[in-house]
């Protein structure tokens with residue numbers, strides 16, 4: 194462990210004066226396990242005060258639509274809040290605590306739905322537009338236990354067009370679309386219907402669904418599936434055998450809202466919310482005579498609580514051969530554009546290095562790859578080749594580095610069977626969880642800080658997200674090393690080294706250094722050459 198032992202966690206006011214705010218609009222559950230009570234626990238509970246002194250958290254504010262009288266066994270009564278009281282809650286918060294995310298759940302009657310739709314349609318021009326999540330609790334049981342009157346028509350006609358992310362379970366999908374989710378094609382059909390009502394994206398919660406008939410891997414597993422109509426993001430975990438789970442759906446949507454408010458990309462927030470609920474369900478115990486509530490256990494940090502992730506269902510069915518491992522610590526890892534740079538830095542004592550000569554034909558790249566491999570042997574160093582994986586195999590390079598786009602065109606099986614190492618780029622939790630299924634030798638986590646070296650489609654992750662992901666990977670029993678990349682200079686490298694990261698990859702810190710030899714020595718002193726078993 195490389196945590197700083199004496200780091201003092203500062204109070205929030207010092208370092209994070211403004212926690213992002215999530216408005217939870219829904220009903221009170223007197224038993225405390227679901228509804229607004231679960232929302233508050235999940236929104237505030239998904240927080241991380243790490244041992245390096247970083248912290249991330251969100252603040253829940255509430256607008257109560259309904260007061261229910263319930264315990265773990267039944268709901269005996271409910272009262273819908275009058276519209277003018279709802280309006281007062283809205284105005285008070287709007288004036289003082291505007292939201293980054295609005296999470297909507299129980300709405301008691303059509304009047305409340307229409308009122309809310311109107312507020313969203315007339316969002317004040319001077320305030321940033323919040324992201325709107327709607328967890329359509331009780332749609333399936335309209336007019337029965339939780340709503341005062343049926344609300345389905347008002348939801349479809351007025352509310353859905355203001356919703357960015359709808360989070361229905363299978364029963365709610367059936368009620369809203371008439372489609373029973375029995376196969377993967379039903380997910381597409383249901384999305385098409387919901388899209389007609391103006392919903393932008395749908396996150397199908399699989400907790401109650403179980404099996405999709407044409408997707409064997411969903412047997413005994415929970416599949417959550419998000420789509421915007423163009424592409425999918427999938428999270429899969431083993432089904433938990435528990436009788437307890439009151440508030441699971443609320444806690445999922447609320448932790449999703451919290452992660453989004455804290456600046457996590459949607460797919461990363463999705464994986465985090467899935468893990469948050471998995472860990473809470475594993476620990477859930479009965480609190481009354483009926484099903485007990487999902488527990489709120491803070492930031493998920495255990496590998497086994499995180500899902501497998503994929504962009505297509507078929508990815509879950511493919512088993513991969515483990516790539517040859519590389520040392521746990523690869524140390525300083527310059528990424529350089531030419532053979533001249535490669536030779537120069539190897540002569541300065543660098544032991545892990547990458548040739549990144551972009552945009553060449555194979556014919557142009559082949560002599561460079563050959564030279565790079567020969568230099569690696571001469572200097573007893575680990576030379577990775579960027580992109581040209583076939584040439585890397587052909588000439589017996591130490592390894593190859595591939596990005597997210599490259600890997601779809603590459604034959605990962607062939608790379609693994611060839612015995613060369615494989616490094617993969619990732620840009621967040623979701624990609625990390627997806628990439629490990631290819632069983633690579635290392636994962637690059639990036640980009641950590643802003644960089645001018647390359648146009649990045651994602652935003653910089655920063656030190657806390659790096660620490661979270663590096664620590665999570667280190668907590669797994671996978672033999673996969675980690676590398677941080679992107680905008681890292683010597684000063685920031687000191688902070689990066691305090692995470693669980695095993696290596697730092699740099700471009701400009703070497704290629705734009707006034708004195709590359711001095712820079713190499715400074716960096717090697719700080720980061721080291723890595724573990725010395727260079728096979």
Ligand SMILES: Cc1ncc(COP(=O)(O)OP(=O)(O)O)c(N)n1
Pocket residue numbers: 526528547549579580594595596597599616618637639647676678698
């Ligand atoms: C160590 C390391 N990490 C990340 C990258 C980036 O790879 P990729 O996403 O394939 O982008 P290009 O480098 O090909 O532009 C890397 N090269 N090395």
Ligand SMILES: Cc1ncsc1CCOP(=O)(O)O
Pocket residue numbers: 639640643644645646647678679680681698699700701702
């Ligand atoms: C190739 C690459 N991939 C992710 S960030 C990056 C560039 C890192 O360059 P620098 O160290 O100059 O910021």
Ligand SMILES: [Mg+2]
Pocket residue numbers: 579580594595596599
């Ligand atoms: Mg690449």
